[in-house]
Amino acid sequence: MNILVTGGAGYVGSHAVKCLTANGHNVWVYDNLVYGHKAAAPADRLVVGDLHESEKLVKLFKEHDIEAVMHFAAYAFVGESVTDPAKYYQNNVVGTLSLLDAMRECGVKKIVFSSTCATYGVPQQVPIPEDHPQSPINPYGYTKLVIERAMEDYRHAYDLGYAALRYFNASGASADGSIGEDHTPETHLIPLVLDVALGKRESITVFGTDYPTPDGSCIRDYIHVDDLADAHLAALKQLEPGKSLKLNLGTGRGMSVKEVIGICEDVTGKRIATVLGERREGDPPELVANPQTAEDAIGWKAKRSMRETIESAWAWHSSHPDGFAD
Ligand SMILES: NC(=O)c1ccc[n+]([C@@H]2O[C@H](COP(=O)([O-])OP(=O)(O)OC[C@H]3O[C@@H](n4cnc5c(N)ncnc54)[C@H](O)[C@@H]3O)[C@@H](O)[C@H]2O)c1
Numbered sequence: 001m002n003i004l005v006t007g008g009a010g011y012v013g014s015h016a017v018k019c020l021t022a023n024g025h026n027v028w029v030y031d032n033l034v035y036g037h038k039a040a041a042p043a044d045r046l047v048v049g050d051l052h053e054s055e056k057l058v059k060l061f062k063e064h065d066i067e068a069v070m071h072f073a074a075y076a077f078v079g080e081s082v083t084d085p086a087k088y089y090q091n092n093v094v095g096t097l098s099l100l101d102a103m104r105e106c107g108v109k110k111i112v113f114s115s116t117c118a119t120y121g122v123p124q125q126v127p128i129p130e131d132h133p134q135s136p137i138n139p140y141g142y143t144k145l146v147i148e149r150a151m152e153d154y155r156h157a158y159d160l161g162y163a164a165l166r167y168f169n170a171s172g173a174s175a176d177g178s179i180g181e182d183h184t185p186e187t188h189l190i191p192l193v194l195d196v197a198l199g200k201r202e203s204i205t206v207f208g209t210d211y212p213t214p215d216g217s218c219i220r221d222y223i224h225v226d227d228l229a230d231a232h233l234a235a236l237k238q239l240e241p242g243k244s245l246k247l248n249l250g251t252g253r254g255m256s257v258k259e260v261i262g263i264c265e266d267v268t269g270k271r272i273a274t275v276l277g278e279r280r281e282g283d284p285p286e287l288v289a290n291p292q293t294a295e296d297a298i299g300w301k302a303k304r305s306m307r308e309t310i311e312s313a314w315a316w317h318s319s320h321p322d323g324f325a326d
């Protein structure tokens with residue numbers, strides 16, 4: 001299939017590109033490189049462009065006879081979305097509407113969209129099923145929810161086929177060590193902990209130790225980025241015009257911040273200096289997926305263990321201490 005991958009030079013997108021290519025798809029990466037890395041995308045497949053450039057997208061769709069879009073491009077810093085929501089609504093909502101317009105103009109009727117567990121807000125029930133109320137607690141989560149809603153309306157009116165994939169915590173790196181996680185600034189737990197192991201940071205701060213969890217730190221569902229890539233491939237296979245899929249992508253297994261630090265110590269063989277700190281604003285105590293719907297709908301479930309996830313992350317970070325260094 002001829003596929004356009006927006007945000008394909010970013011963390012999750014680049015792993016999906018690798019997986020799609022390995023499975024025989026003809027892939028084009030579309031990324032403005034604001035946060036992406038040139039080296040993360042195949043050189044002969046990268047088109048540098050912005051979601052807002054609808055005409056450029058139309059030209060690409062026609063030129064390469066694009067049949068489906070995987071849409072990763074977005075801004076994803078929760079804290080920044082609170083202080084500068086305009087930036088998030090403009091890029092994640094207006095930018096995506098421009099992409100959907102270009103698709104409509106060219107008759108491209110399949111899209112796999114990067115949504116997030118942040119659309120659920122503070123869960124009333126854990127593990128979280130897909131029909132859990134969606135009530136985000138920050139603008140980032142709302143931008144994703146708005147697009148889920150727009151896609152549903154476009155499905156109804158224009159026969160769009162879409163998959164809204166609600167990721168939990170994307171983690172780890174490609175098994176061959178060629179690509180991995182490199183966000184600037186980095187805010188995610190695992191890369192920050194591994195930076196301590198590398199001597200790039202003095203310590204990791206545990207954000208909150210008085211949560212109603214067994215060890216008092218927050219619980220998350222860390223899903224290997226290659227498992228996410230596999231899910232995108234599986235969702236695409238099931239997509240048809242007019243069809244919708246709304247799926248949680250997680251392992252169903254919760255891991256506390258302190259447990260993550262412990263596994264990182266084990267994998268790296270280094271002691272991680274840890275500071276017990278205050279809660280970070282906006283962090284729900286526990287976010288764990290119920291991944292059963294994904295298994296039933298697309299025959300997918302997470303295969304990689306937490307240890308494998310951290311081992312792959314460590315292989316990447318220790319061999320690329322400066323990330324892509326671009
Ligand atoms: N990383 C996670 O744990 C996680 C969890 C849930 C959802 N998500 C979602 O998954 C997607 C990918 O996340 P990531 O961690 O790979 O982020 P990332 O920042 O590494 O990748 C996003 C890519 O999109 C590009 N981009 C952003 N705005 C663009 C625009 N207007 N035009 C063209 N390119 C643009 C960036 O340059 C970057 O390469 C995002 O939509 C994010 O919201 C990520």
Ligand SMILES: O=c1ccn([C@@H]2O[C@H](COP(=O)(O)OP(=O)(O)O[C@H]3O[C@H](CO)[C@H](O)[C@H](O)[C@H]3O)[C@@H](O)[C@H]2O)c(=O)[nH]1
Pocket residue numbers: 076078116117118168169170187188189190192204205206207208218219220257280283
């Ligand atoms: O230095 C740190 C960094 C993180 N944490 C904790 O580690 C857990 C994971 O934090 P991350 O920042 O790695 O991930 P989040 O769960 O906050 O973020 C995830 O969910 C968000 C929505 O809530 C977005 O979708 C985001 O892209 C996705 O990675 C949280 O409990 C956080 O409080 C720490 O204790 N110390």
